[in-house]
Amino acid sequence: MNAPTRQPPQSGEIIVRAIPFAFAENIDPAWHPDRREWSHMANGASLTMPYLEPFLIKTVREALKKASNPQLKQDVHGFIAQEGNHFQNHRRYNEILKRNYPELADVESEMAADYKRFQTKSLRWRLAYTAGFETMTMGITEWLIGDRRNLFNDADPSVSSLILWHMVEETEHKNVAYDLYQHLYGQYWPRAWGLVYASWHVARSSRKGYRRMLKRDRLWNRPASRLRLWAMVIRFLMKASPAMLRSLVPGYHPGKVTDPEWVARWTSAYAGLPEDAIPLLDTSDPEIPAQFA
Ligand SMILES: [Fe+2]
Numbered sequence: 001m002n003a004p005t006r007q008p009p010q011s012g013e014i015i016v017r018a019i020p021f022a023f024a025e026n027i028d029p030a031w032h033p034d035r036r037e038w039s040h041m042a043n044g045a046s047l048t049m050p051y052l053e054p055f056l057i058k059t060v061r062e063a064l065k066k067a068s069n070p071q072l073k074q075d076v077h078g079f080i081a082q083e084g085n086h087f088q089n090h091r092r093y094n095e096i097l098k099r100n101y102p103e104l105a106d107v108e109s110e111m112a113a114d115y116k117r118f119q120t121k122s123l124r125w126r127l128a129y130t131a132g133f134e135t136m137t138m139g140i141t142e143w144l145i146g147d148r149r150n151l152f153n154d155a156d157p158s159v160s161s162l163i164l165w166h167m168v169e170e171t172e173h174k175n176v177a178y179d180l181y182q183h184l185y186g187q188y189w190p191r192a193w194g195l196v197y198a199s200w201h202v203a204r205s206s207r208k209g210y211r212r213m214l215k216r217d218r219l220w221n222r223p224a225s226r227l228r229l230w231a232m233v234i235r236f237l238m239k240a241s242p243a244m245l246r247s248l249v250p251g252y253h254p255g256k257v258t259d260p261e262w263v264a265r266w267t268s269a270y271a272g273l274p275e276d277a278i279p280l281l282d283t284s285d286p287e288i289p290a291q292f293a
Pocket residue numbers: 053082083086166170
């Protein structure tokens with residue numbers, strides 16, 4: 001007998017999906033065979049998640065105690081559950097990465113120290129960091145989904161599906177940290193600083209990781225590799241910067257930003273899957289359609 005399927009998603013709903021992504025023990029950390037630099041950029045970002053996302057969760061959980069809006073409180077619970085699922089999946093993948101690159105443990109220690117230090121900052125500062133990171137993520141989502149043909153075609157399906165699932169859920173909860181910050185504080189300049197600082201901090205932490213991986217791969221000092229890396233960094237900046245700048249325009253709300261159409265297709269396709277299924281994308285199809293193998 002087939003496992004039951006889910007209800008179709010409601011618009012604006014934050015759906016909690018405890019997906020047990022599985023990664024082969026012998027997976028190539030260059031999970032996109034033609035794009036080693038991009039693979040390691042994404043690996044560097046993955047490495048930050050089990051440090052960054054628990055910090056975001058802790059911050060909104062503390063802020064939740066001060067919130068009075070029932071719908072917002074419900075959405076914060078959805079945010080917490082989604083972020084929890086994200087970092088647990090990334091951590092399983094990161095464990096394999098670390099067996100290939102043991103030096104990544106140093107990067108993890110530095111991140112652990114950073115987030116411990118941030119606990120001494122005010123809740124307003126931490127919530128501005130949270131809202132700021134979530135804003136940058138919207139730009140990254142637009143980039144990864146819009147450019148998915150380049151970034152994921154013929155790449156490992158497990159890592160590609162993990163990343164794109166993460167982006168779908170970031171879209172679903174894109175309003176939450178912003179709304180919570182506005183609800184409790186609302187001041188413009190601390191939010192603007194949170195955006196700049198969080199984006200810089202997470203990008204820097206990711207760079208520490210990919211730098212070590214590219215060094216071990218003996219690519220870091222190769223000019224051709226460095227040019228490929230810079231090309232990807234420029235693409236990242238070109239996509240993330242407009243999303244960050246528009247968030248500073250008066251009257252901005254993340255809810256006014258149109259979501260990539262692919263997100264709705266992914267959520268509908270997932271709703272049709274059996275309860276225990278892993279939503280693996282077909283990366284051999286250049287379109288990377290929002291359907292599962
Ligand atoms: Fe996340």
